[in-house]
Amino acid sequence: xxxLTLILIALFIGLNSPAQTPKGVMTPSQLSQVxxxxxxxxxxxxxxxxxxxxxxxxxxxxxYKPTNLDCDxxxxxxxxAGFRYVxxxxxxxxxxxxxxxxxxxxxxxxxxxxxxxxxxVAKACKKYGLKLGLYYSLWDRHEPSYKNTPAYLDxxxxxxxxxxxxxxxxxxxWFDGGWNKKDAEWNLPDVxxxxxxLQKNILLTVNHSxxxxxNHSAIRQPKDYAKGDPIRYYPIxxxxxxxxxxxxxxxxYYDWKGQLYYLSFEHTICLSDRWNWFQKKQVLAARxxxxxxxxxxxxxxxxxxxxxxxxxxxxGRIRTNEQIRMLELADRxxxxxxxxxxxxxxxxxxxxxxxxxxxxxxKEPAQQAIDFSLETAWTATDxxxxxxxxxxxxxxxxxxSLLENAxxxxxxxxxxxxxxxxxQEFELQSYANGQWNSFYTGENIGACKTIQLPINIxxxxxxxxxxxxxxxxxxxxxxxxxxxxxxxxxVKNNW
Amino acid sequence: xxxLTLILIALFIGLNSPAQTPKGVMTPSQLSQVxxxxxxxxxxxxxxxxxxxxxxxxxxxxxYKPTNLDCDxxxxxxxxAGFRYVxxxxxxxxxxxxxxxxxxxxxxxxxxxxxxxxxxVAKACKKYGLKLGLYYSLWDRHEPSYKNTPAYLDxxxxxxxxxxxxxxxxxxxWFDGGWNKKDAEWNLPDVxxxxxxLQKNILLTVNHSxxxxxNHSAIRQPKDYAKGDPIRYYPIxxxxxxxxxxxxxxxxYYDWKGQLYYLSFEHTICLSDRWNWFQKKQVLAARxxxxxxxxxxxxxxxxxxxxxxxxxxxxGRIRTNEQIRMLELADRxxxxxxxxxxxxxxxxxxxxxxxxxxxxxxKEPAQQAIDFSLETAWTATDxxxxxxxxxxxxxxxxxxSLLENAxxxxxxxxxxxxxxxxxQEFELQSYANGQWNSFYTGENIGACKTIQLPINIxxxxxxxxxxxxxxxxxxxxxxxxxxxxxxxxxVKNNW
Numbered sequence: 001x002x003x004l005t006l007i008l009i010a011l012f013i014g015l016n017s018p019a020q021t022p023k024g025v026m027t028p029s030q031l032s033q034v035x036x037x038x039x040x041x042x043x044x045x046x047x048x049x050x051x052x053x054x055x056x057x058x059x060x061x062x063x064y065k066p067t068n069l070d071c072d073x074x075x076x077x078x079x080x081a082g083f084r085y086v087x088x089x090x091x092x093x094x095x096x097x098x099x100x101x102x103x104x105x106x107x108x109x110x111x112x113x114x115x116x117x118x119x120x121v122a123k124a125c126k127k128y129g130l131k132l133g134l135y136y137s138l139w140d141r142h143e144p145s146y147k148n149t150p151a152y153l154d155x156x157x158x159x160x161x162x163x164x165x166x167x168x169x170x171x172x173x174w175f176d177g178g179w180n181k182k183d184a185e186w187n188l189p190d191v192x193x194x195x196x197x198l199q200k201n202i203l204l205t206v207n208h209s210x211x212x213x214x215n216h217s218a219i220r221q222p223k224d225y226a227k228g229d230p231i232r233y234y235p236i237x238x239x240x241x242x243x244x245x246x247x248x249x250x251x252x253y254y255d256w257k258g259q260l261y262y263l264s265f266e267h268t269i270c271l272s273d274r275w276n277w278f279q280k281k282q283v284l285a286a287r288x289x290x291x292x293x294x295x296x297x298x299x300x301x302x303x304x305x306x307x308x309x310x311x312x313x314x315x316g317r318i319r320t321n322e323q324i325r326m327l328e329l330a331d332r333x334x335x336x337x338x339x340x341x342x343x344x345x346x347x348x349x350x351x352x353x354x355x356x357x358x359x360x361x362x363k364e365p366a367q368q369a370i371d372f373s374l375e376t377a378w379t380a381t382d383x384x385x386x387x388x389x390x391x392x393x394x395x396x397x398x399x400x401s402l403l404e405n406a407x408x409x410x411x412x413x414x415x416x417x418x419x420x421x422x423x424q425e426f427e428l429q430s431y432a433n434g435q436w437n438s439f440y441t442g443e444n445i446g447a448c449k450t451i452q453l454p455i456n457i458x459x460x461x462x463x464x465x466x467x468x469x470x471x472x473x474x475x476x477x478x479x480x481x482x483x484x485x486x487x488x489x490x491v492k493n494n495w
Numbered sequence: 496x497x498x499l500t501l502i503l504i505a506l507f508i509g510l511n512s513p514a515q516t517p518k519g520v521m522t523p524s525q526l527s528q529v530x531x532x533x534x535x536x537x538x539x540x541x542x543x544x545x546x547x548x549x550x551x552x553x554x555x556x557x558x559y560k561p562t563n564l565d566c567d568x569x570x571x572x573x574x575x576a577g578f579r580y581v582x583x584x585x586x587x588x589x590x591x592x593x594x595x596x597x598x599x600x601x602x603x604x605x606x607x608x609x610x611x612x613x614x615x616v617a618k619a620c621k622k623y624g625l626k627l628g629l630y631y632s633l634w635d636r637h638e639p640s641y642k643n644t645p646a647y648l649d650x651x652x653x654x655x656x657x658x659x660x661x662x663x664x665x666x667x668x669w670f671d672g673g674w675n676k677k678d679a680e681w682n683l684p685d686v687x688x689x690x691x692x693l694q695k696n697i698l699l700t701v702n703h704s705x706x707x708x709x710n711h712s713a714i715r716q717p718k719d720y721a722k723g724d725p726i727r728y729y730p731i732x733x734x735x736x737x738x739x740x741x742x743x744x745x746x747x748y749y750d751w752k753g754q755l756y757y758l759s760f761e762h763t764i765c766l767s768d769r770w771n772w773f774q775k776k777q778v779l780a781a782r783x784x785x786x787x788x789x790x791x792x793x794x795x796x797x798x799x800x801x802x803x804x805x806x807x808x809x810x811g812r813i814r815t816n817e818q819i820r821m822l823e824l825a826d827r828x829x830x831x832x833x834x835x836x837x838x839x840x841x842x843x844x845x846x847x848x849x850x851x852x853x854x855x856x857x858k859e860p861a862q863q864a865i866d867f868s869l870e871t872a873w874t875a876t877d878x879x880x881x882x883x884x885x886x887x888x889x890x891x892x893x894x895x896s897l898l899e900n901a902x903x904x905x906x907x908x909x910x911x912x913x914x915x916x917x918x919q920e921f922e923l924q925s926y927a928n929g930q931w932n933s934f935y936t937g938e939n940i941g942a943c944k945t946i947q948l949p950i951n952i953x954x955x956x957x958x959x960x961x962x963x964x965x966x967x968x969x970x971x972x973x974x975x976x977x978x979x980x981x982x983x984x985x986v987k988n989n990w
Contacts, residue, residue: 321933442780454819
């Protein structure tokens with residue numbers, strides 16, 4: 001190939017490649033994403049009908065048989081619950097496609113309920129005024145060509161063409177499972193250009209966006225990320241590391257070959273208290289409302305985004321149980337029906353202040369209860385323990401959120417685990433004018449307990465006293481706030 | 496004494512005796528009491544300083560030593576928390592008096608903090624516009640004359656004269672501990688007349704108002720009361736049986752010598768989750784807010800009254816911990832600062848409907864979960880259990896309250912016990928149009944869990960499924976309601 005042609009190709013690629021520039025300013029599409037801020041993630045497919053989370057591509061397509069499929073109900077509910085968009089899992093690692101793909105028979109069209117789920121969701125999104133994003137697994141455990149990477153990339157691009165040309169505007173595209181091949185094998189610049197050539201405003205990303213390529217086990221958590229950490233998959237438009245949470249002072253700038261790129265973080269959480277993404281037969285408890293509220297505030301702060309997985313069940317509808325918890329959250333946030341702006345949470349007055357504990361482990365010192373990460377924790381060495389935060393300038397507060405760190409218990413079925421919380425009795429004290437004042441006693445904390453006080457309290461110090469626990473107590477985060485002082489949801493171009 | 500004089504005395508007593516007539520209509524004072532509806536009970540005294548609930552009259556008076564006594568704070572708080580009046584324990588069974596009584600040295604005047612607590616509370620009640628009621632123990636374990644009944648009655652009447660002449664208007668007078676002498680020994684008609692001669696609008700009662708005299712152990716609970724049950728202490732103006740709760744269809748008419756008298760029931764509850772009336776050194780958890788809300792609705796419904804004990808601590812002030820829970824309740828009820836009327840609770844649509852359980856004990860059948868008593872319960876025989884209520888006419892509901900029946904665990908210190916709740920995981924289902932729909936899953940219920948739904952649900956049946964419990968589950972009450980339909984707080988003269 002003549003040199004000039006190569007240059008022209010390179011220029012062409014350059015023009016179509018990252019809308020994102022290394023200038024550190026969000027593109028209009030990135031800004032729209034942050035403004036959307038809050039989306040509903042939908043996992044629905046073969047796994048829903050087989051009591052599993054992941055499957056290996058051998059489950060029979062005809063095991064997919066919703067008895068009352070109603071995609072309109074999903075999106076109508078999403079609108080009611082204040083979500084701004086939907087991200088639909090079109091194909092999970094098992095390779096089963098929720099639309100009628102010309103390139104495989106492992107899809108809904110091969111089942112007794114051949115409804116094009118992607119099409120129905122797209123139609124409902126238009127009807128209710130929500131944006132639509134799609135999740136597509138790079139890893140495919142069914143597709144025979146998967147072992148032959150060039151052939152599979154061709155398959156993938158053809159399927160992406162279907163997804164990106166048949167359903168109107170798609171706002172985001174999520175790749176997952178990239179770890180199953182070497183990073184470079186995915187030939188991401190080419191796939192990225194293909195995607196952008198079909199949808200110029202789409203935002204694309206790959207799960208585990210940041211980290212050292214080819215060394216999956218060395219991938220750090222968002223709590224460790226620093227400005228200039230390497231982008232693992234390039235090019236991408238935003239960043240995910242499911243199901244982790246960004247740190248509060250998330251650095252936002254990541255490196256590709258010496259250039260820094262601005263990337264917002266899209267957080268993913270599962271509504272289920274048991275961390276299941278695909279709905280199971282038994283109706284399980286949803287996360288506590290207090291926890292969802294705190295995760296909403298954290299997840300949507302600082303120009304980041306939160307998507308919550310609300311999976312339909314075997315009938316093909318979202319259950320009342322899940323609807324109720326999300327509507328409770330919408331009511332608490334004041335965003336029912338998506339009419340109001342997403343609210344900011346109250347500003348945490350306790351971040352990174354002097355703190356001391358009655359005991360702490362070397363790996364989990366007291367300071368981690370008020371650091372910039374939800375993913376670090378303080379753990380005591382005894383079941384009776386206390387934690388004391390000092391405010392260099394006395395504060396006035398009326399809200400305390402306590403997030404307890406769970407110990408995970410595997411239920412042995414290959415995908416379920418439950419969260420075990422140790423704290424059984426606690427007390428909160430404030431110190432002012434030379435005196436300690438006990439202002440609250442409670443029993444279990446669990447994933448999160450938010451105490452909204454009916455009075456303002458002045459404090460030079462605050463102490464959490466654990467009076468009873470079934471094991472060493474562990475706290476991942478404490479927020480102390482005055483509800484009149486809001487934190488900042490958007491700080492665009494201010495990093 | 497000439498016969499005529501006796502007749503004149505009898506006539507005079509008759510004129511001054513029960514303002515209450517057997518006509519079955521509330522007197523103006525009784526009506527005022529029901530309109531007040533919600534009072535704060537204050538236990539404070541020697542026991543506060545001695546880590547005990549009851550003492551035998553030998554504790555030294557000088558062990559009473561509040562470091563920062565502030566009765567104004569008590570009443571200011573009562574006003575803020577929406578209470579309409581205060582009932583102060585002026586003398587408990589130990590005989591220690593909270594005012595400077597001429598007739599004993601076992602009083603505050605003999606201590607290092609001689610403040611007249613009754614006087615300070617009376618002054619603060621005037622300042623904040625609250626009514627004042629007094630509790631006075633008939634039983635006196637200190638006063639030497641107690642063994643000589645006529646001498647003691649004289650002592651008592653002199654003390655009552657002090658209490659009813661020195662502190663302005665007193666709205667209620669509570670006698671307790673009557674069981675320690677034979678009922679007739681108290682010569683209640685005489686004491687009643689004495690009291691009424693000093694305060695004509697006062698209402699007087701004796702604890703354990705209803706029951707067979709001289710047979711204390713045979714006294715039934717309010718759940719068993721029927722119209723025409725004998726009045727144990729006559730005359731009285733209202734009815735108490737601390738700490739029991741009246742049944743919903745409380746009969747209200749009780750018998751004295753063949754005449755029926757109308758008596759409202761004043762419920763007493765302790766704010767503490769551990770059932771302590773006098774504050775202890777350790778700050779203990781208050782009852783859950785959901786429980787307080789339900790007990791408020793029940794306790795103030797049907798022309799009855801609720802008083803909540805909020806005890807000051809060793810410093811002589813009401814702690815922030817207790818204040819916060821009561822202010823939370825006031826905010827939930829919308830009665831902060833006593834500005835608004837007391838609200839009615841939502842009407843329970845499940846009272847006495849057909850119900851069936853997976854298992855039940857002979858003494859505690861399923862029906863008791865929806866009967867007219869909070870004091871009866873359904874108890875299953877297995878840890879996995881369910882309860883199903885049928886609605887002859889389909890209902891629309893958006894609120895469910897579940898009150899779990901506690902098993903009491905004695906802490907062995909002579910006065911403390913904790914409530915143990917068995918239920919660890921539950922599910923709620925509704926049935927309509929031929930299908931069961933799971934609408935809520937949760938973990939612990941505890942004393943009370945109120946589920947305020949963000950949607951309306953139609954139901955022909957409702958099922959509570961207990962999925963995990965540490966012992967046989969027991970439910971004392973289930974209320975299913977539509978918050979738009981209120982129950983009735985006042986039904987005066989309508990019984």
